[in-house]
Amino acid sequence: AQKITQTQPGMFVQEKEAVTLDCTYDTSDQSYGLFWYKQPSSGEMIFLIYQGSYDEQNATEGRYSLNFQKARKSANLVISASQLGDSAMYFCAMREPAGGTSYGKLTFGQGTILTVHP
Amino acid sequence: DGGITQSPKYLFRKEGQNVTLSCEQNLNHDAMYWYRQDPGQGLRLIYYSQIVNDFQKGDIAEGYSVSREKKESFPLTVTSAQKNPTAFYLCASSQGRIGVRETQYFGPGTRLLVL
Numbered sequence: 044a045q046k047i048t049q050t051q052p053g054m055f056v057q058e059k060e061a062v063t064l065d066c067t068y069d070t071s072d073q074s075y076g077l078f079w080y081k082q083p084s085s086g087e088m089i090f091l092i093y094q095g096s097y098d099e100q101n102a103t104e105g106r107y108s109l110n111f112q113k114a115r116k117s118a119n120l121v122i123s124a125s126q127l128g129d130s131a132m133y134f135c136a137m138r139e140p141a142g143g144t145s146y147g148k149l150t151f152g153q154g155t156i157l158t159v160h161p
Numbered sequence: 162d163g164g165i166t167q168s169p170k171y172l173f174r175k176e177g178q179n180v181t182l183s184c185e186q187n188l189n190h191d192a193m194y195w196y197r198q199d200p201g202q203g204l205r206l207i208y209y210s211q212i213v214n215d216f217q218k219g220d221i222a223e224g225y226s227v228s229r230e231k232k233e234s235f236p237l238t239v240t241s242a243q244k245n246p247t248a249f250y251l252c253a254s255s256q257g258r259i260g261v262r263e264t265q266y267f268g269p270g271t272r273l274l275v276l
Binding site for chain 1: 192201202203204206209211217249251253259260261262263264265266267268269270272
């Protein structure tokens, strides 16, 4: 069974500094996808970034980058130049490959609350 | 603008009452999902539908029911059999492809409270 672990319940960062949010995963599949979502206090889940297990380069999307270390089974999110609006809950998720009649399930971690201080 | 709408934003349920949460998308996505989120927790899958007129149970389907009569709509009914329904409910949709890159996009959520 798949498992996603986010070991940091809460993180603090100073505005304009970079921060790394940790995510480790466990799977026996060779093909899988890793996602990060942001959940502000309003509740909506916002897709940030995607990394495929066969992607050779780390994914980047603006100020977000994913530090993908396949051998260590980690997919840490790096936010550069933090802004006050980055304060939110962040979720790591993994999608397993579909098989037969089963769709590829998306499994979420417990989340990390990020607080950006001015 | 394309997106996912959920209504109502807040919903109150009395004991023994069934309530229905609405989810509509205009992204032309084939697949739709319902998740439950408890305070300080991740998301757990209730039901999903990969195509119209077909849906499958997720990890915590007991006490819930769904229908998928139209591509755009995937309502969730919380029945009286769900003994602890207080939670935040999120609806999501995706294109419905089988690859691992398939990205799910979420609505704004409905907060259900029991009176």
